[in-house]
Amino acid sequence: MESIIEVKSLTKRYKEKRAVDDLSFDVYKGEILGLLGPNGSGKSTTMNCILSLLNFDRGNIKIYGKEMTPNAYDIKRKIGVVFQDVAVFDELTVYDNIDYFCGLYITDKKMKKKYVDDAMKLVGIEEYKKYFPKQLSGGLLRRLNIACGIAHKPEIIFLDEPTVAVDPQSRNNILEGIETLRKNGATIVYTTHYMEEVEILCDRVIILDKGKIIASGTTDELKELAKTKEKIRVETKELGNKEIHEIKKLSCVEEVLYKDNILEVMYTDENNNLENIIGYLKSNNIKYSRIFSERPTLNDVFLELTGKELRD
Amino acid sequence: MLNVVDIAVIQNEELDNNNSFKQAMDYLSNEKNSNRLFSTRYVSEEEASALLEKGEISGYVKLTAENPKIVVDKNGVDQTIIKYAVEEIYQSQDSYEELYKNIESIFNKEDGQSFFDRIKSLVIMLTKNNINIKDTSKSNLSYTMIEYYTLIAMTCMYGGIIGAVAISWILANMTNIGKRTSVSPSSKLTMILSSCMASYVVQIIGIAILFAFTIFGLKVDYGDKLPQIILLSSIGCLAGLSLGLAVSTTVKSGEGAKVGIILAITMTGSFLSGMMGVTMKYIIDKNAPIINKLNPVNMITDGFYSLYYYDTLDRFNFNVASLAIFSVIMLVISVMTLRRQKYDNI
Ligand SMILES: Nc1ncnc2c1ncn2[C@@H]1O[C@H](COP(=O)(O)OP(=O)(O)OP(=O)(O)O)[C@@H](O)[C@H]1O
Numbered sequence: 055m056e057s058i059i060e061v062k063s064l065t066k067r068y069k070e071k072r073a074v075d076d077l078s079f080d081v082y083k084g085e086i087l088g089l090l091g092p093n094g095s096g097k098s099t100t101m102n103c104i105l106s107l108l109n110f111d112r113g114n115i116k117i118y119g120k121e122m123t124p125n126a127y128d129i130k131r132k133i134g135v136v137f138q139d140v141a142v143f144d145e146l147t148v149y150d151n152i153d154y155f156c157g158l159y160i161t162d163k164k165m166k167k168k169y170v171d172d173a174m175k176l177v178g179i180e181e182y183k184k185y186f187p188k189q190l191s192g193g194l195l196r197r198l199n200i201a202c203g204i205a206h207k208p209e210i211i212f213l214d215e216p217t218v219a220v221d222p223q224s225r226n227n228i229l230e231g232i233e234t235l236r237k238n239g240a241t242i243v244y245t246t247h248y249m250e251e252v253e254i255l256c257d258r259v260i261i262l263d264k265g266k267i268i269a270s271g272t273t274d275e276l277k278e279l280a281k282t283k284e285k286i287r288v289e290t291k292e293l294g295n296k297e298i299h300e301i302k303k304l305s306c307v308e309e310v311l312y313k314d315n316i317l318e319v320m321y322t323d324e325n326n327n328l329e330n331i332i333g334y335l336k337s338n339n340i341k342y343s344r345i346f347s348e349r350p351t352l353n354d355v356f357l358e359l360t361g362k363e364l365r366d
Numbered sequence: 367m368l369n370v371v372d373i374a375v376i377q378n379e380e381l382d383n384n385n386s387f388k389q390a391m392d393y394l395s396n397e398k399n400s401n402r403l404f405s406t407r408y409v410s411e412e413e414a415s416a417l418l419e420k421g422e423i424s425g426y427v428k429l430t431a432e433n434p435k436i437v438v439d440k441n442g443v444d445q446t447i448i449k450y451a452v453e454e455i456y457q458s459q460d461s462y463e464e465l466y467k468n469i470e471s472i473f474n475k476e477d478g479q480s481f482f483d484r485i486k487s488l489v490i491m492l493t494k495n496n497i498n499i500k501d502t503s504k505s506n507l508s509y510t511m512i513e514y515y516t517l518i519a520m521t522c523m524y525g526g527i528i529g530a531v532a533i534s535w536i537l538a539n540m541t542n543i544g545k546r547t548s549v550s551p552s553s554k555l556t557m558i559l560s561s562c563m564a565s566y567v568v569q570i571i572g573i574a575i576l577f578a579f580t581i582f583g584l585k586v587d588y589g590d591k592l593p594q595i596i597l598l599s600s601i602g603c604l605a606g607l608s609l610g611l612a613v614s615t616t617v618k619s620g621e622g623a624k625v626g627i628i629l630a631i632t633m634t635g636s637f638l639s640g641m642m643g644v645t646m647k648y649i650i651d652k653n654a655p656i657i658n659k660l661n662p663v664n665m666i667t668d669g670f671y672s673l674y675y676y677d678t679l680d681r682f683n684f685n686v687a688s689l690a691i692f693s694v695i696m697l698v699i700s701v702m703t704l705r706r707q708k709y710d711n712i
C-alpha cells in the first residue's frame with residue numbers, strides 16, 4: 055500500500071507537558087484512518103503538527119514523500135482541513151463563505167462555482183445558501199464548516215471531530231458525506247472520540263491516550279485485542295449460587311455476573327456460546343425472558359488497555 | 367567648549383544699516399565669549415559662495431531689504447542653528463533688546479551647562495515668548511503647529527494597531543479563520559498586501575477626518591504646504607501600518623502584547639524624534655544620528671520640520687523616500703516571516 059503521510063517519532067511538548075509522545079504512523083492512499091482518543095489525548099495537536107501549524111520537538115513528517123513545511127505550497131494545495139472549531143466569516147453567506155475558502159485553492163471561476171455547488175450538495179446545505187452563519191443551527195454550521203474545508207476537492211482530508219455536538223440527522227449526513235469523499239478517491243484522517251463513528255467509517259484506527267499510540271489496526275484487529283470476545287446477557291429471575299457456579303464451568307467462560315435479574319456471561323472465544331448457554335438453561339429448566347449477544351466494542355478494548363472508559 | 371559653526375555674512379549696505387543684527391552676530395561670534403555659537407567672516411557674496419562650495423562654512427547670510435537670505439549647503443543641525451538664530455534675530459528686531467538680553471543671559475551663564483542645555487534653553491525661551499519662527503517662504507511654524515504635526519505623526523503610527531488587528535485573520539495563532547488561511551496554499555504576499563490595503567483605506571479615512579477637523583473645526587492654516595503635508599501623512603500611514611504588520615507577524619503572542627509593542631515603539635520613536643520637546647531631536651541628531659535615521663516617527667516629524675526650515679524640498683523628499691523604504695522593508699519582513707511561520711502554541 056502506498057504511504058501518503060509518514061509520521062515518524064513525533065513528539066510535541068507544551069512547556070513541560072508532553073501532548074504527543076513519540077508517535078509514528080503512516081496513512082495509506084484511499085483509506086479513512088481514525089484517530090480515536092479521549093479528550094486531551096493529543097489528536098488535534100498531532101493534526102496541527104502534520105499541517106505544519108505547530109512546531110514540534112522531535113520527529114519528522116512527510117507527505118507524498120516530501121518533508122512538510124509551512125511553505126510547501128504544492129502539498130498544501132492537495133490538502134483540505136476541517137478544524138475542530140468552526141471557522142467561517144459571520145459577514146458572509148453560506149455560499150460566499152464556501153466560495154471564499156474554495157477560492158484560496160481554485161482560481162478558475164467556472165470550476166470554482168461547480169465545486170462550491172458540489173460541496174453544498176455533499177453536506178446538504180443547498181437550501182441555506184443565502185443564510186448567514188448566525189442564522190444556522192449548530193449542526194448546519196458544522197456542515198458549512200466542513201464544506202468550507204473540502205470544497206476544493208482535496209486528495210487528503212483532515213477532519214477534527216466534525217461531529218461534536220451535532221444532532222443525529224446532521225451527524226448521519228456528515229458521515230455519509232465523508233463516505234462519499236472517500237469513494238471519490240480522497241485519503242482521510244478522521245479524528246474523534248466517538249467509537250461508533252470509527253467502527254462505521256474507518257478502515258484503520260489508531261487509539262491514542264496521553265499522546266501515545268496504545269493500539270492500532272482495523273476495528274476487527276483491535277477487537278481481537280480484547281480478552282472478552284463475546285458478552286451474553288440473559289434476563290432471568292431464577293438463578294442461585296449453584297447455577298452461577300455451574301455456568302462458570304461451561305466452556306470458554308471467562309467471567310459471570312448476576313445482578314438485578316440480569317445474567318452477564320463473558321466469553322474468551324466466540325464459538326457456539328449462545329447455543330451452550332441456552333442448552334444449559336433448558337436442561338436445568340430455568341426460565342428466561344430475553345437474551346442478547348454482544349461483540350466487544352472499541353470502548354471495551356480501550357477499557358482493557360487503559361483501565362478507563364473512552365468517554366467520560 | 368561649544369561647537370562653533372562657521373558662517374559668513376555678506377558685507378553690504380543692508381548690513382551696515384542694521385546695527386542690531388551686526389551686534390547680535392558679533393556677540394554670538396566673539397572669540398572671548400566662551401559660549402560662542404558662530405565663527406563669522408564678513409565677505410562678498412562671491413567669496414561666500416566659494417567658501418560654501420569648499421565646505422569651509424556651513425552657510426551664509428545676506429541681508430536684503432526684506433528678509434535675510436540664508437544659503438546653506440545641506441540640511442543639517444548646523445544649518446538649522448544658523449536659520450534659527452539668524453531669523454530669530456532678524457524677525458524679532460522690535461523685541462530685539464529684550465531678546466538680546468535673554469540670549470546673552472542664557473549664553474553667559476557660567477554654570478557648566480552643556481551646549482545642548484543652552485540650545486534647549488534657547489528653544490524654550492523662543493517658544494515661551496510665543497515668537498513665531500519664520501522661514502523665507504513666510505509660512506508660520508508656531509509651537510501649536512508642531513503640536514498638530516505631532517498629532518498627525520502619532521495618528522500615522524497608530525495605524526500599526528489597525529494593521530496588527532487586521533492581519534489577525536491570516537495568523538493561525540490568532541483566529542480560527544487564520545488556521546484555515548495558514549493551511550491554504552494562497553500567496554502570503556497577496557494576503558499581506560490585501561490586509562494592508564484594507565487597513566490603509568481605514569487609516570486614510572481617519573487621517574482625512576483629522577485634517578478636516580483641524581482645518582474646518584480648529585481653523586488651522588497649513589499654508590501652501592498642504593499637498594506635501596498630505597503626501598507625508600499618507601506615506602507615514604503606510605509606514606505605521608507596515609510596522610504594525612511586521613510586529614504582528616513576528617511577535618507570536620496575543621493581540622494585547624502586539625498592540626503593546628507597537629505602542630511602545632511608537633512612543634519611544636516619538637520621544638526620540640522630539641515630540642515631547644524639540645531638544646531631544648537635536649540631541650539625537652547630533653550624537654546618534656543613526657537612531658533617528660532609522661526611526662520612522664522621526665522621518666515623519668523631520669519631514670514636517672524640513673518643510674518649514676528649508677527652502678528646498680531635498681530633505682523632505684529624503685524623508686518621504688526613507689518612509690517608503692521603511693514600509694517596503696517592513697512588508698518584506700512580514701511576508702518572509704509569515705511564509706515560514708510555525709507556532710509553539712495555537
Ligand atoms: N495551547 C496549549 N497550551 C498548553 N497545553 C495544551 C495546548 N493545547 C493543548 N494542550 C494540551 O495538550 C494535550 C493534547 O491536547 P489536544 O487538543 O491535542 O487533545 P485532543 O485529543 O484534540 O482533545 P479534544 O478531544 O479535547 O479536542 C491536552 O492535555 C491539552 O491540555
Ligand SMILES: [Mg+2]
Pocket residue numbers: 097098099138214215
Ligand atoms: Mg482536539
